[in-house]
Amino acid sequence: MLGTKGEFCGEEVIAEFERLTRDAATVQRETLRRILHENAAVEYLQRVGLAGRTDPDAFRACVPLATHDDLEPYIRRIADGDSSPVLTAKPITSISLSSGTTQGKRKYLPFNDELFKLTMHVYRTSFAFRNRAFPVDDDGKALQFVYGSQQFTTKGGLTATTATTNLYRNEEYKAATRDMQLPCCSPDEVIFGPDFAESLYCHLLCGLLSAGEVRTVFSMFGHNLVLALETFERVWEELCGDIRRGAPSPTRVTDPAVRRAVSALLAAPNPKLADEVARKCSRLSSSNWHGVIPALWPNAKYVHTIVTGSMEHYVKKLRHYAGGLPLVAMDYGASEGMIGANVEPEIPPESATFTVLPNIAYFEFIPVKSSDGADTSYAEAEPVGLTEVTVGEHYEVVMTTFAGLYRYRMGDVVKVVGFYHSTPKLKFVCRGKLMLSINIDKNTEQDVQLAIDSTANKILAAESLEVLEYTSHADLSSNPGHYVVFWELNADANDDVLQSCCDELDRSFVDAGYVSSRKARAIGPLELRVLKPGTFQKVLKRSLSLGAPVNQFKLPRCMARSNTNVLQILCGNAMKVFFSTAYE
Ligand code: AMP
Numbered sequence: 001m002l003g004t005k006g007e008f009c010g011e012e013v014i015a016e017f018e019r020l021t022r023d024a025a026t027v028q029r030e031t032l033r034r035i036l037h038e039n040a041a042v043e044y045l046q047r048v049g050l051a052g053r054t055d056p057d058a059f060r061a062c063v064p065l066a067t068h069d070d071l072e073p074y075i076r077r078i079a080d081g082d083s084s085p086v087l088t089a090k091p092i093t094s095i096s097l098s099s100g101t102t103q104g105k106r107k108y109l110p111f112n113d114e115l116f117k118l119t120m121h122v123y124r125t126s127f128a129f130r131n132r133a134f135p136v137d138d139d140g141k142a143l144q145f146v147y148g149s150q151q152f153t154t155k156g157g158l159t160a161t162t163a164t165t166n167l168y169r170n171e172e173y174k175a176a177t178r179d180m181q182l183p184c185c186s187p188d189e190v191i192f193g194p195d196f197a198e199s200l201y202c203h204l205l206c207g208l209l210s211a212g213e214v215r216t217v218f219s220m221f222g223h224n225l226v227l228a229l230e231t232f233e234r235v236w237e238e239l240c241g242d243i244r245r246g247a248p249s250p251t252r253v254t255d256p257a258v259r260r261a262v263s264a265l266l267a268a269p270n271p272k273l274a275d276e277v278a279r280k281c282s283r284l285s286s287s288n289w290h291g292v293i294p295a296l297w298p299n300a301k302y303v304h305t306i307v308t309g310s311m312e313h314y315v316k317k318l319r320h321y322a323g324g325l326p327l328v329a330m331d332y333g334a335s336e337g338m339i340g341a342n343v344e345p346e347i348p349p350e351s352a353t354f355t356v357l358p359n360i361a362y363f364e365f366i367p368v369k370s371s372d373g374a375d376t377s378y379a380e381a382e383p384v385g386l387t388e389v390t391v392g393e394h395y396e397v398v399m400t401t402f403a404g405l406y407r408y409r410m411g412d413v414v415k416v417v418g419f420y421h422s423t424p425k426l427k428f429v430c431r432g433k434l435m436l437s438i439n440i441d442k443n444t445e446q447d448v449q450l451a452i453d454s455t456a457n458k459i460l461a462a463e464s465l466e467v468l469e470y471t472s473h474a475d476l477s478s479n480p481g482h483y484v485v486f487w488e489l490n491a492d493a494n495d496d497v498l499q500s501c502c503d504e505l506d507r508s509f510v511d512a513g514y515v516s517s518r519k520a521r522a523i524g525p526l527e528l529r530v531l532k533p534g535t536f537q538k539v540l541k542r543s544l545s546l547g548a549p550v551n552q553f554k555l556p557r558c559m560a561r562s563n564t565n566v567l568q569i570l571c572g573n574a575m576k577v578f579f580s581t582a583y584e
Contacts, residue, residue, distance in 0.1 A: 008179035010128035017125050017343070017357070024358040024423035025387040032056060032362040035402055042085040044074060044406060056385070065366075065383070065398060065407045068107050074404075075108045081156025087404030088112065095154060096163035096335040099552035105562070106548070109335045111166045114402035118360040119167060119338050120176045125357065126331050126341040127180040133345045134301045134326065140215030142182040143207040143297060145228045147199055148192035149549035162549045163335040164220065185210045189261035196550045201252045202262050204232055205239055207297065208277055209265055214297040220330070220551045222307045222314040227540075229321050233289055236281045242266065244274035291323025302326045307349035309428040310445055310554050313452070313470070315349050332428055336410060337361050337401045340426055353417050353425040358386060361402070365395035368413055368432070383407075389416045389424050396432055413444065434558040436474045438481040439522045441514035445557035448472045448485070451508035455501050463497055466490040469536040473559040473567060475527070482524035483509070486570045488531045499578050502528035506580035518583045525583070529574040538569050 020027050036054040039045060050062045064070075071087075078092050092110040100106035148168060151161035159169070167173055168191075184191065186199075186206040193199040207214060219225040232239075235252075242248050246269035248262045277296070284292050293300060303322050307315050307329050318327055329352035332340045339361075340354025347353070356363060364383035383398055397410040411433050414426040430444035437443070452470055460466065470487040485505050493501075506518070506526035517523040536555065542565060544550055559567055 013128035021421040021423045027358040079154040095160040098335045110403045112403045116170050122338040122341050129343040130345040136215040141185045141210050141213045142216045143214045144184045145219035145224050147550050187261040189257045193258045218304045222305045222311040226314045240274045240278045244271050294323045302328045304328045306330045355420045355425050356423050362400040364398040368394040439517040448557045454508045455504045480524045484527045486529045502578040502580045503582040506582040526580040528578045530576040532573045535573040
């Protein structure tokens with residue numbers, strides 16, 4: 001979608017999006033036909049007896065719904081070097097590793113050139129809408145808190161790394177994004193540096209050096225941006241010292257390649273800039289860093305990051321840092337493939353929706369709840385097509401992709417909130433597997449977030465207390481089992497306040513299954529564990545030390561039992577413990 005002079009032509013991209021979404025049903029049929037035609041001879045489709053048919057009816061009749069566990073043996077064979085057409089006719093060029101934050105284990109997923117092109121297509125689409133709403137000059141820079149992830153070579157010789165690193169590594173990435181992404185303030189050496197803390201420090205330093213040129217501030221997940229700004233609060237004096245001296249701190253920046261790249265940018269002592277930053281920071285620190293982003297980067301137009309789902313907790317903090325700058329919700333996708341673009345960037349994060357692009361994959365949706373809120377049998381409900389979904393209903397997303405996933409259950413639950421022409425607009429609800437459930441109760445990550453919000457508004461706000469981080473767990477080690485909420489607060493709270501919080505959390509789970517089980521004592525009193533400051537930092541560090549990519553880190557708001565390492569850290573760092581008296 002380049003204009004005549006080779007530049008990005010947003011209106012053409014938008015016109016194509018309009019055309020694709022007007023008759024999404026036809027585009028979906030054609031997308032399925034293309035996927036099945038191209039891959040007619042692959043082992044997986046041969047085995048299920050599709051015999052070259054490409055219509056939706058035959059597809060649904062022959063191909064079973066699949067989870068990652070079902071596909072794992074096939075993906076494993078590809079990773080181990082089987083070059084026969086196992087899942088796709090065209091080669092799988094690398095393996096994407098999921099974050100592993102859901103179940104404590106990283107999933108292997110196939111990645112190929114088609115997936116790269118389609119991801120770029122989604123990025124281009126959302127950029128066209130974003131740039132129409134918030135135009136930025138071409139000569140600026142982007143302050144991006146992005147981090148390349150470690151990679152390794154599988155037995156069969158494929159590179160395995162995160163999906164985002166697979167994108168960055170693609171030879172065409174720079175060319176594909178040149179017209180829709182401003183150059184990053186930091187050099188590649190910083191992005192791909194070996195140490196996360198060092199790269200973060202350098203991103204801040206490079207951002208300050210380009211202060212006037214920064215037009216956008218970005219991180220993949222909102223958590224990373226909060227982490228970056230919290231770090232800034234602690235290290236700004238050191239950063240000013242580096243700028244004043246014209247050399248990066250010898251203790252903070254130690255990797256030779258990173259030092260060389262950053263030293264080249266610093267070049268000479270700049271006491272004028274150091275004084276200016278220090279003056280601003282002294283003022284900002286006395287207002288608890290409110291509006292730090294526009295104060296330091298006065299020409300930034302917006303902040304762009306994932307602020308939905310488990311990231312919604314950070315919206316308040318990000319708004320605080322962003323002052324009046326708009327927070328623009330980033331698109332919805334996964335290592336498996338992209339799902340929807342944010343084409344209404346002006347909408348606040350709490351109401352952000354993702355419009356499904358009907359040409360990027362074949363989508364089905366398994367109904368999760370009936371409209372009166374009562375659960376239908378989840379596994380037995382028949383999936384419906386992209387254009388057959390109903391506004392107001394919840395669904396699990398199922399994808400068939402150009403990279404060899406067939407009727408693959410994503411595990412994510414979304415709510416259909418409307419249509420863009422004939423394609424649905426989705427609100428991300430939660431990761432379906434992450435749930436608190438002991439008996440007949442079911443509470444999702446979103447329900448836990450609502451309970452935390454309600455307690456924060458009713459009790460903590462009056463005490464000037466804030467929940468910095470939280471998660472929860474269904475503890476079945478005692479009988480009856482009970483919910484445990486772990487949280488870290490910004491300051492000490494007295495025991496009466498914390499007891500009231502514990503009771504309020506228990507009352508805030510309004511799911512009928514929970515309430516009746518609590519009344520019947522089939523679920524025990526909710527337990528609140530107040531954690532020592534820095535506990536969630538330990539969780540992050542532990543995940544990073546096991547190779548989890550910082551770009552993708554999303555703390556599960558419901559901790560699965562399989563996440564034993566994280567649960568050990570949480571349980572080992574409780575300062576105070578309360579049990580609810582709400583149902584006594
Ligand atoms: P990963 O497989 O590690 O790439 O993580 C992908 C998962 O992150 C998705 O399946 C979602 O659960 C979550 N996710 C991705 N994009 C968003 C978004 N915009 N809002 C909320 N959650 C998201």
